[in-house]
Amino acid sequence: MSFYGAPPVGPDFKVWAEKFSAWLMRTRSFLTHRRDYDSAAEDGVILWDRENKYPVVSKDGAFVQIVLEDGQYAGAVTADQTAAAINTAYALTYTSSIAEGVTNGTPASRLVFAEAGQYMISFSAQIASTSSSTVNFWFWPRINGTDVTGSTMKNALHQNNAVLVVSRSVIFDVSANDYLEAMWAVDSTSGFLDATAATAFAPTAPASTIAITRLHG
Numbered sequence: 629m630s631f632y633g634a635p636p637v638g639p640d641f642k643v644w645a646e647k648f649s650a651w652l653m654r655t656r657s658f659l660t661h662r663r664d665y666d667s668a669a670e671d672g673v674i675l676w677d678r679e680n681k682y683p684v685v686s687k688d689g690a691f692v693q694i695v696l697e698d699g700q701y702a703g704a705v706t707a708d709q710t711a712a713a714i715n716t717a718y719a720l721t722y723t724s725s726i727a728e729g730v731t732n733g734t735p736a737s738r739l740v741f742a743e744a745g746q747y748m749i750s751f752s753a754q755i756a757s758t759s760s761s762t763v764n765f766w767f768w769p770r771i772n773g774t775d776v777t778g779s780t781m782k783n784a785l786h787q788n789n790a791v792l793v794v795s796r797s798v799i800f801d802v803s804a805n806d807y808l809e810a811m812w813a814v815d816s817t818s819g820f821l822d823a824t825a826a827t828a829f830a831p832t833a834p835a836s837t838i839a840i841t842r843l844h845g
Contacts, residue, residue: 659683662691699743699842701730704834709821711814719770719809720821720836730840738807739840746844747802751810752795753836757785759818767794770809771802791822799843810838 659676666675668686675691677684684691703722711718719737730747733740741747749769757763768780783794800808812821824833 666691693745693844695745695842695844699729699741699745699747699840700726701728701739701838701840702726703732703739703838705821705836706823706832706834708823709812709835711812711817711820714815714817715813717811717813719811720838722810722836722838729842733807737809739809739838740805740807741802742804743842744803744806745801745842746799748797748799748841748843749808750795750797750839751837752793753812754791754793754822754824754833755783755785755819756789756791756822757816757819758788759816760788761816761818762786763814763816763819765794765819766813767796768811769798769800770811771800772806773809775811776800785819791824808840810836 659674661678662675662684666673668689668691671686671688673686674694675684676682677691677693680693683694685694686692701724703724705720705722709718709720719735721735721737722732722739724732729742731740731742732738751767751769753765753767755765763785765783765785766780767783769776779798781794781796783792785792802808814820821835822833823835826832
């Protein structure tokens with residue numbers, strides 16, 4: 629491949645660099661924009677979807693999105709969470725360390741998805757109790773304000789000063805602008821979500837974490 633020969637030395641270098649840059653601009657390749665009449669009958673055709681602003685590839689007779697590096701979120705609750713009333717649902721509000729295509733909405737407990745797709749959601753909570761009696765905790769997701777059927781985790785602590793981490797990973801199909809909330813409840817105000825302070829040998833532990841990764845469009 630030739631692009632104006634090897635780079636020269638001396639005062640001609642700037643001229644060569646400008647010509648090299650112009651050559652790259654002329655030879656770079658753009659994806660063809662997808663049109664309504666484009667056929668997906670043959671697998672492996674890659675086009676640019678101008679309306680949705682992402683690349684697509686033909687697969688099994690349909691154009692499917694090629695997922696770009698977006699649609700991810702990592703958040704934590706870094707303070708103790710207590711329940712003002714027993715057997716009452718409360719939404720957790722996360723502070724993000726990563727928010728690309730998934731962001732805190734209004735109220736901030738809502739995690740809003742900019743694009744549709746399948747998302748892996750990993751949740752954890754550190755539960756604690758100051759009671760010697762059994763304390764029950766419930767955790768579950770809500771999407772667009774509606775509880776997700778069959779999604780609840782129930783855990784119990786049975787002794788004073790007990791602490792336990794509970795977690796689960798699930799995959800959800802969501803539409804653009806859907807929002808997710810992580811809900812919790814407890815049957816005794818002795819139960820709470822524990823954010824542990826750092827020690828001389830270990831860092832802090834959040835009361836809850838959530839990680840969201842987009843898998844498919």
